[in-house]
Amino acid sequence: MKKALFFNRKHQSFARLCILIALVAIVFQNCKKEMHQTDAAVQSQKVSAARLWYESNCKPAPAGSDIRVAAMGNGATDGIDLSRILAPLWDNALAFEQDGEQVLELPAINKAGLMLIQGPKKQKYDLKHPESISKLLIIKSKTGDFRAYVMTITVDAGSTPDSTKLSLNTFKHKEADFSGMMLFHTLQGKLVSGYKYINGAATGVVSAAQPPATSTQTTNSIKENTLAPQPCQYAATNWITAYCTDWFTNGEYDGSNCTISYDLVGYVLICPDNGPMVQLPIPGGGGGATITPTDIAEAIPEADPKPKIDPASYIKCFTDGKTASSYKLTIYVDQPIPGHNDQWSTDVNVAGGGIKFITPGGQTLNVGHTFVGFEKNNTDGTSVKQVMGFYPGGLGISSKAIIKDDSGHPYNVSYALNVNAGQFNAALARLSQDNATSNYTLSNMIGTERNCTDAAISWMTVAGATLPSQSRGSFSNTPGDFGQVLKNLSGATTTTGAAPQSHGPCN
Numbered sequence: 001m002k003k004a005l006f007f008n009r010k011h012q013s014f015a016r017l018c019i020l021i022a023l024v025a026i027v028f029q030n031c032k033k034e035m036h037q038t039d040a041a042v043q044s045q046k047v048s049a050a051r052l053w054y055e056s057n058c059k060p061a062p063a064g065s066d067i068r069v070a071a072m073g074n075g076a077t078d079g080i081d082l083s084r085i086l087a088p089l090w091d092n093a094l095a096f097e098q099d100g101e102q103v104l105e106l107p108a109i110n111k112a113g114l115m116l117i118q119g120p121k122k123q124k125y126d127l128k129h130p131e132s133i134s135k136l137l138i139i140k141s142k143t144g145d146f147r148a149y150v151m152t153i154t155v156d157a158g159s160t161p162d163s164t165k166l167s168l169n170t171f172k173h174k175e176a177d178f179s180g181m182m183l184f185h186t187l188q189g190k191l192v193s194g195y196k197y198i199n200g201a202a203t204g205v206v207s208a209a210q211p212p213a214t215s216t217q218t219t220n221s222i223k224e225n226t227l228a229p230q231p232c233q234y235a236a237t238n239w240i241t242a243y244c245t246d247w248f249t250n251g252e253y254d255g256s257n258c259t260i261s262y263d264l265v266g267y268v269l270i271c272p273d274n275g276p277m278v279q280l281p282i283p284g285g286g287g288g289a290t291i292t293p294t295d296i297a298e299a300i301p302e303a304d305p306k307p308k309i310d311p312a313s314y315i316k317c318f319t320d321g322k323t324a325s326s327y328k329l330t331i332y333v334d335q336p337i338p339g340h341n342d343q344w345s346t347d348v349n350v351a352g353g354g355i356k357f358i359t360p361g362g363q364t365l366n367v368g369h370t371f372v373g374f375e376k377n378n379t380d381g382t383s384v385k386q387v388m389g390f391y392p393g394g395l396g397i398s399s400k401a402i403i404k405d406d407s408g409h410p411y412n413v414s415y416a417l418n419v420n421a422g423q424f425n426a427a428l429a430r431l432s433q434d435n436a437t438s439n440y441t442l443s444n445m446i447g448t449e450r451n452c453t454d455a456a457i458s459w460m461t462v463a464g465a466t467l468p469s470q471s472r473g474s475f476s477n478t479p480g481d482f483g484q485v486l487k488n489l490s491g492a493t494t495t496t497g498a499a500p501q502s503h504g505p506c507n
Contacts, residue, residue, distance in 0.1 A: 058083035102140040184283035295359040297445030302356035308402035313505035327424040330373040332411035333483040368479030370453040390455035392440035423463035453477040
C-alpha cells in the first residue's frame with residue numbers, strides 16, 4: 001500500500017513538472033513571438049519612412065519617354081538620374097544600424113540594362129551574366145535626415161561573372177572568392193567612395209579621378225603610367241545602358257544580345273589600404289557631410305591663430321636639477337564626435353576643438369586631435385608638465401609640421417603610462433625629430449600619412465607603449481578611429497576633460 005502511494009505521489013510530481021515545463025515553453029514561445037512581431041513592426045516602420053522619403057524625392061520617368069534617355073541624359077554628366085532605372089524591392093529590405101545611423105539595403109529591379117563595367121568597352125553585352133549588380137542604400141542619419149546611394153558590385157575586368165554568386169555579396173558580407181570593386185554613387189552618378197576586394201577581403205580604397213594623361217581614350221583602357229601617386233593605380237569604369245534585340249523568348253526575358261545605347265566613361269584611383277578593414281564605413285558618413293576621399297586628399301588646413309612653440313625650450317624645463325621620483329606620458333584624444341569613430345565632423349564651433357581642414361568645395365571639417373602630456377615628478381613634491389601636439393605648419397595639402405602647446409585642450413579618451421627616464425627622453429627625442437624633419441600629411445591619398453595621431457602614437461611607442469591603431473579608408477589613423485580602439489585598452493579612461501596646463505618654455 002505504501003509502495004503504491006509512493007508511486008502515485010511520484011507520478012503526480014512528475015505530471016506537475018511536465019505541466020510546469022509546458023507552461024514555461026508556452027510563455028517563452030509567446031515572448032519570442034511577441035519579440036519577433038515587435039522587430040518586424042520596427043523594421044516595417046523604418047522601411048515605410050524611407051520609402052516615403054525616397055518616393056517624394058525620386059520621381060519616375062515621364063510617361064512614354066525612353067527610360068534610358070530619361071535616366072542617362074544622353075550621356076551628359078549633369079542629366080543622370082539612376083533612380084529612374086533602379087526600382088527598389090521594398091519587401092526585401094535588409095536593415096541594420098552602424099555608427100548611430102539606420103541603413104536599408106535594397107535589391108532593385110534593373111529596368112534598362114544598367115551595368116557598370118571595368119576595362120575596355122565592348123560592343124555587345126550578355127545581360128544574363130552581368131558584370132555588375134546595383135542595389136540601393138538608403139541611410140537615415142543621427143539627425144533624422146535621409147540620403148541615398150547606388151551600391152554597385154562589379155567583377156574585375158576579364159573575370160567570368162556569375163550573377164547568382166555576385167548577388168550574394170552585400171554591404172556587410174563578401175563571398176570568399178569575390179574579386180572586384182564595391183562602389184557607391186549618388187543617384188546623379190557621382191562616385192562618393194569605393195573599395196577594392198581580392199578574394200573577399202578589402203585591399204584598397206577607390207576614389208574618383210580625372211582621366212590620366214597616358215590613358216588610351218579610344219578604348220577606355222588604362223596603361224601603366226607614372227602619373228598615379230605611387231603605389232596607386234588608375235582604372236577605367238563605364239556606366240552603360242543596353243538596348244536588347246531579344247527581350248523575350250517564349251514569354252521569358254532573354255538579354256543575351258544587347259548593344260550599348262548610352263555610356264558614361266569614368267576613371268577611378270585605386271590605392272592600397274593599410275591594414276585589414278574592420279568595418280566598411282557608411283558612405284557619406286563622418287558627421288553627416290558627403291565628403292569623398294578626393295575631398296580629403298585636397299583639403300587644406302584652416303589658419304590657426306595658436307602659435308607654434310620651440311620644443312627645445314619646453315624640453316629644457318625637465319632638466320631642473322632635481323631628482324625625479326617618476327615619469328609619466330599621457331596620450332589624449334579629442335574625437336570629432338565623442339564616443340564615435342567619425343573621421344570628421346562639420347561641427348567646427350566646438351570651443352578648443354580639433355584641427356580644422358577646408359575641402360575644395362569650401363566645407364570646413366573638424367578632424368579632431370591627438371596629443372601627448374609629458375610629466376616629471378620630483379622627490380621634493382614638485383613636478384614639471386608639458387602638453388604638446390603635432391600640427392600642420394602651412395596651408396598646403398602637405399606642409400612642414402610644427403609643435404604647439406596643447407594646454408587646456410579638450411579630450412574625451414586618454415591613456416597614461418609610467419615610464420623610466422630613458423623612455424621619457426626617447427619620446428621627447430622623437431617629438432624633436434618630428435619638429436625638425438616631418439611634414440604634416442593628413443591622409444595616405446597624397447603621400448605617406450603623418451598626422452597628429454600618427455605622431456602622438458609614435459612618441460608613445462618609442463617609450464615602450466603598445467597602442468592599438470585603426471586603419472580605415474584612406475587613413476592609417478584618425479582621432480575618431482583611434483579613440484574608439486584606445487578606449488578598450490586596459491587602463492584607458494573615457495572621462496571628458498581638459499589637458500593640464502603646461503609649464504611653458506625655459507631659458
